[in-house]
Amino acid sequence: GQNIDQPTEMTATEGAIVQINCTYQTSGFNGLFWYQQHAGEAPTFLSYNVLDGLEEKGRFSSFLSRSKGYSYLLLKELQMKDSASYLCAVYGGATNKLIFGTGTLLAVQP
């Protein structure tokens, strides 16, 4: 079966660093995405990993370990506008579709 796990909620302080973890078990793997979703808005693309290692893009970095079925999203220099839900999604399954986790709701406090 398909299973993607991520923490439900996290709280962090403005200016700090936060790491959001994601573990997955899918039949087949063709890449992992992180999306950001503000309340009432559409998910927006943040990052994509298909090979092991770290991908850095400005304040956001994403790491993947395929052997461990594990990824994390690292957010540096947190800003209030980073308060949002962060969705981990894996391309997998028999029909190679994007399977989403339930999302991690991040609250950035002053």
Place this chain on the structure above:
Amino acid sequence: EAGVAQSPRYKIIEKRQSVAFWCNPISGHATLYWYQQILGQGPKLLIQFQNNGVVDDSQLPKDRFSAERLKGVDSTLKIQPAKLEDSAVYLCASSLEKPTGGETQYFGPGTRLLVL
């Protein structure tokens, strides 16, 4: 570049009524997806089109949901009749090609449906 367009943005109906949602993908995007996102959950794929053909509709409740993409561009998703548990946000997304992996999906603003 214009993004994915959806309408309406909000819809309130009573159970057993019918409703339809419309989506216009990003120009040139061959693949179109409809997702259902229930409050507090991640999006769940309902149906995927490649041009005007269905690639995956395994999670579409076909007794009440239908979707079409007649000319390979715009798409409509219909619910008939609606149930209380259909209350959710319906997201449309598109991508350039059939995803063999790594093709980024771009989402529209969604239609928020409330069934009373």
